[in-house]
Amino acid sequence: MIVVGNEKGGSGKSTTAMHVAVALLKSGYTVATVDLDGRQLSLTRYVENRARWSRNSGVALQVPAHFHVPPARRESVTEAEGEEFRKLTDGLAEVESRHDFVVIDTPGSDTFLSRLAHRIADTLVTPMNDSFIDFDVLGRIDPVSYEILDVSQYATSVRDARRERRQADNAILDWVVVRNRMASITSRNEQRVASCLRNLSMKLGFRIADGISERVIFREFFPVGLTALDELDERTLGGRPTLSHLAARQEIRQLVAALRLPTDEMGRRRVEARQRYAQTIGQPIALPDIFVS
Template identity: 45%
Template sequence: MTQPLVIVVGNEKGGAGKSTLAIHIAVGLMHAGHRTAIIDLDLRQRSMSHFFANRAAWTAANGHSLPMPVEPDLGDGKALARAPEDEQVARFEAAYAEAQKSGVEAILIDTPGGDTVLSRLAHARADQIITPMNDSFVDFDLLGQVDPVTLDLIKPSIYSESVWEARKQRAVAQGRHATIDWLVVTNRLAVAEARNRRRLEERMDTLAKRVGFRVGPGLRDRVIYRELFPFGLTVADLSIDIRPVAVSLAHVAARQEMRNLMLAMGLEGANIEGSGGLDVAA
């Protein structure tokens, strides 16, 4: 049986837009015709799960049909968050196995903003890790440590080390040629002082070469993304019939952002080839 592509959206810092990114990737995959499973490991908040529950309710109430993901049952997220680690691991393994057996082409896992046993397990299973970060040195600090005087890059930081560990675990489990494609996307961009952004981009490029990630485009901080969340919709779902909010040229730009993200991931128009599931850019 062909193994599904496993995409993990991860960053140990909260507020970077992981769930927004995960939702849009899942919807983008489904609109491209790929059966997709989701696992929401942000057990207390469960934003991705809530989004798709909203989607099911809104489409049923309004007589529309939109693609829906497979979502294995993790039970009560808040209760599971308080459970012993061995119970959490067992529930995750059961959900992951269910997703694999469901015949999907991709499994998308949203992780919490912190270092947890479930986040580590998910990262070690990833074929591709997508890390959103805001355009600030506050977010960069999780990826790399800079000199406070010169702003020169000193060394990789905690999240880079976590991804390195996940890559080692994958190599041990699947052979030395197994790899994880890591894409860092600049998310929630706002108007920033040009010199500060240029400094940040220079450090990103240096760190990317050092620890092995690619840099791609994310999603800007647009009102439309927040407006559509209560309906369980994204800009990719909007049509002549599906317009719960007024449509403007800004929504066209938002849809292009979403397409650019999929292109950066190597997933736009991807086909099933061989045993690796969907193609991912190297």
């Protein structure tokens, strides 16, 4: 269960979710995608565009099984949340047993469904633009010394979700913060962002990965549902691929590798090791008899 979450919009969640899903499909896995942003439906549109373009062009594209949870309109918030909860759990029950991976895209705000998704995630991917505006979603910093003053509300909610997940089924949520829109030339500001992220990662226990740089081609992919991992030629692009297309493909491959998903023997061993570690948390340490009074 891969959840792409960040309470700030415009960080590249839907683009990241789609590329991760297609990467897994191309690796031979069965994949379902879920869109919990009932208003924007960016991932839903992406999947629809992909299926439509494939039919119209005659180019075979792998398309994930997909569903979205529309916002419920009821007299009370409790009734609305109950209906959304049922639609999500029914949808997951339908796809979870028949697919190797489920990729969930969440809205750029704090919603009931977003909080629920974070609590069922095995891997949480948090894309953020490489700036202190996006960093503020995770933590507060001193404007002079750049020291971490406090963690932000979203980071606190993720920490709570990890704690609840561990208590519920002894599973460890693997949290990966992905730096998007990184410039080709590193600036002083980017160095400071990177330093603050490293410091915060030690405090909150997330890993850091490089994501998607500021490339126009990622925005061009959306209307036709393509990704950087598809066969990019004159038939699909209407022209020859450029070095920027090749660089974008390499970025996505590096990102997927950095997520360390259980797609090979090493990844499966990591998951098993996390499960064993989670099972030992809270158990008393076995001491030799010499320490027993």
